Amino acid sequence: MATNGSLLYESSTGYFSVHVKSRELVTAELPFPEIWLPLSNLDLLLPPMDCSIYSIYRKPSSKPDLSFGSAVEILKKSLAKVLVHYYPLAGEMVANYSGEPEILCNNMGVEFIEAHADIELSGLKLHDPDATVQGKLVPPKGRGVMSVQVTKLMCEGIVVACTSDHRIGDGYSIGMFMAAWAEVSRTNSLTLVPNFHRSLLSPRRPGSYDKSLDNMYVPIASLSPPLKHESTSSDQFISRIYHLSASALNQLQDLSSTDGTTRTKLVAFSALVWKLIANANGDAKSSCRLGIVVDGRSRLSEGPRSALYGYFGNVVSIPFGEATAEDLKSKPLGWAAKKVNELLGCATNREHFQGLIDYVEGQRPNPMMTRVYYRGADDGPAIVVSHARVLDPSKMDFGWGLPFLMSGHFPWGGDARFVLLLPSPLGNGDWVVYMHLFMHQLQEIEMGEGGILQPLSFQHLTPHEV
Known part of the structure; x- marks a missing residue:
C-alpha cells in the first residue's frame, strides 16, 4: 500500500532537502506460509542496532532514455522477485516464549521509499555522511527488519540504499542480498540462492569452548550503565569517509612487515589506526583496545562449495587485544602489527567459531555481547575494524551501470569506535574508509602518517586519464 506526499526528512545539518514522494510495502511476488525463523x-551476540549500505550512481549514460520512474519500477519488481528467496527480509522481529528475538516470516513486506533530493551529485559532501547521508539518503528502519530507499538527484543520478537490523545478518549477508537484487534487476535471474539453515551453526552435544571467550564476551545483564560523555565539541561521535590509495596501502604494508614476515593489508591498516587512536588519547597509561571483525564462513566450511557460502545470517566473531597508549605511541608500526596478528590468530580457525556457538548455547537465554563494545570506568578507547570485502561494487549494477560510490553508514551508538573498509568502485586497489570516531581522534587520523588518509573527494572516484 503506497502513501504519497511531499514529506520532508527532518535534519539539523541540512544543506539540501530530501522530499519523500511515496512509501509502500513491497512483498514477495509469490505467497508462502507463515514461518518462525529462530x-x-x-x-x-548482536544487540539491536541498525546498519545501512548505499550506492550512488551517475546519470545512466548507457540508457539515456531510462527515466527515474522507470528505474523505480524496475527496482520494485525485482525486489518482489528476490524476496521470494530472501523471504525473512519481508518479515518482522518478534520475541519468542523465552524472550529471545526471532524473525516472523509473514511477508509483511519491505518498506520502499521513493524520494527526491534538491541537489546534484557534484554538490554532495562525500566526506561528511552526517550531513549528506544521515536522515537523508539512507532510510530509517520501520516496523520490519529492512527498509530501502531510492532517491533521485537533480542531475538524474540515483541513490539506492537499504537499512537493516544487524541481528538478521552481517555484512557478507547484506552484500549477498544487494548483489542478488541487482542481478535480478539486470537479468531477471538469480545465480546464488541463499539459505537460512540454522542447523549449519548448531551447538555440539556436549559443547565445549576455550576459556578465553569469557574475556571476549560478557552477559549484558552484568554491565553497569554506559558512561556519560560530556557534551563538548571535541568528544562527539561523528562519521567521516576517507580515501586510501593502493600505493599508500602497499607502503603501509611494507612498513608493518618486519622480521621477514609479510603482514596483510588489513593487519597493517588496523595497526596504524590503533596507533593513531593512542596518539589522540591524553592518558599514556590507559589501555587502548582494538577489535577486528572476523568472518567465520571459511573457517567453519568444509570445501569451497560449502552451504555456508550461501548462508544468510551472522557468522562473525570480534576478537580484540589491548595495549597501553604509551606502548602504541612509542613502539614502531611493526610492533603494533605483530600484536594485531596475534589477536587475530585466536579466531581464525574452526574450533574458535564452533566453541563460540557452544558458549552462547550455555548462556541462553541470557543475552551476551562482545566486550570490546562496552567501555567501563577504567577503560581507555576501543575501536572495531571491519573489512567488507564482500560488498563488491562490481556486483551492484542494477541495469544502469556500476556505482560511483558505495559505502556503509553505521553510527551505532556504542562505546567503541567503528571503522569499515570497502574496495573503491574503481577496482584499482584503493580503499574507501568509513569511520565513526570522536572528532579529536579524526583530526589526529587526518594528520597522522603524512596524511595518507585523505577526505574522500570526487577526484578519488574519477578514473585517471591515460
Missing part, C-alpha cells in the same frame, strides 16, 4: 547463536 536466530542462530551467533545472531544472538
